[in-house]
Amino acid sequence: MEQIEAARLAELPTTQWEQAKERVAVVRRYLRQGDTSMHAVTRHAHEIGLGRGMFYRLVKVVKAWDECKEPVRPKAPRRPTDVASALLAREAVDLAGPAATLEQAIARAVELATDRGTIPPSERAIRGAYGRVRSGRATRERLKLPGRFAIDATALEATVADGHAPAIAVLTAVVDMRDGMLVAWRLSAGEADAATLSQLIDVSLPDLLATRAITVSSALPDGIGPLLARGSIEIAERRTAGGSILKAVLGSKIGRIRILPRYLSRGSDVKPPVVQFDDLHAVITEIFAAEGIAIGGDGT
Structure with a gap:
């Protein structure tokens, strides 16, 4: 499948990612062939279900994308009805x-x-x-949590296939509650498994050792306790609603990707679009870097 720069993909809703990649592949093939005849335009436009006028506009967009080296450009909010x-x-x-x-x-x-x-x-x-x-430096006050660090997980409005059956995308992160920043994070297809959680804790351990205690939201499995204990980290609080910490810190969206904080505990009728894991990972990395949300990375 054709690749699109993560910064440009981040400017589109997830529902359009796969279609955009298919269309960009056809446009780039058209440009490489160098045949700009009416017949060539009609043939390529028909292949992706567009008229010639829309195809010409798409060609201009793809050329601009391929020349653009800017970070993700946030889309202006839609003008409200009222x-x-x-x-x-x-x-x-x-x-x-x-x-x-x-x-x-x-x-x-x-x-x-x-x-x-x-x-x-x-x-x-x-x-x-x-x-x-975003709650920022007021994170502890907003959430009424006294500790310095917390670990939370939330579903995202995207379905990913990571070599297995498609599953809801889940973001798991260690948060520094003093400034509302992510110390480290992981993206997974479905809830993070023990290996992923272990990696997340290992990456965050140098920071966690400053207090040796962490708030753990209800979105994390019981197996998180032994993994933290291995690093001599105690659980300070365990009743926090799953997803609430990350929603406070990140807001209701990561770029154009909605956060679904209650999905893991209550389920949902939402049918998130299927996207490639690598695309979603690259877009989140791009947005976090552009907006300065994460202190560290995902550790990969």
């Missing part, structure tokens, strides 16, 4: 601060609307605004 409501939601979230819970942000929005004699923004609008705010 601009006034969206602005009030963002203002309420900003005033509530990064340490606020969603409930506190909603209460702040209601207060603002009451003071101004207007209708409060919808909960959906507030959730959207709240999800874009």
Whole structure:
């Protein structure tokens, strides 16, 4: 399958990745052949189900992509249907601060609307605004967790095949709660196995030894305890809801990839698109590097 730079792939929703790779392969073949006749254009356009006008536009896009060396360029947020409501939601979230819970942000929005004699923004609008705010240095305060480090896991809105049957993509990471940064992370097809968790702990051990204790979310299996004990690390807290730490630290999306914090515990009717593991890994690596989210890498 044709390769697309991770920075460019990151600018597309996961639902378009495989189609984009198929179309780019045809366009690059067209460009390599050097035949720009109407017949060649029609033939290649028909192969990917496009008209000639759309094919010409795609050719321009592919040429621009192949010449572009910029890091991932964030897409501008879609203009909301109710601009006034969206602005009030963002203002309420900003005033509530990064340490606020969603409930506190909603209460702040209601207060603002009451003071101004207007209708409060919808909960959906507030959730959207709240999800874009990362907790950063307020992570411990927002989550009411006293420790310095935590390990959490969350499903992502993508299905991957890692040499086995397709499974939901899962991000597992060790978080430094002081600044809301990832010490190290791993991506897996389905929940991380013992070997993957062991690698994650080994990479994070130099940092963890500073406190010898870590908060472990409910998304991690019971087998995490013995793996931590091998490195003389104790579990300080075990009741934290799975995915809640990573959602606070990363927001509701990694680039254009939605985080599904409750998927592992409750399941979901969501049918994530199937993508290649290497593509997803490369895109997440690109976004984390561009946004300065991870202190360390995935260790691979």
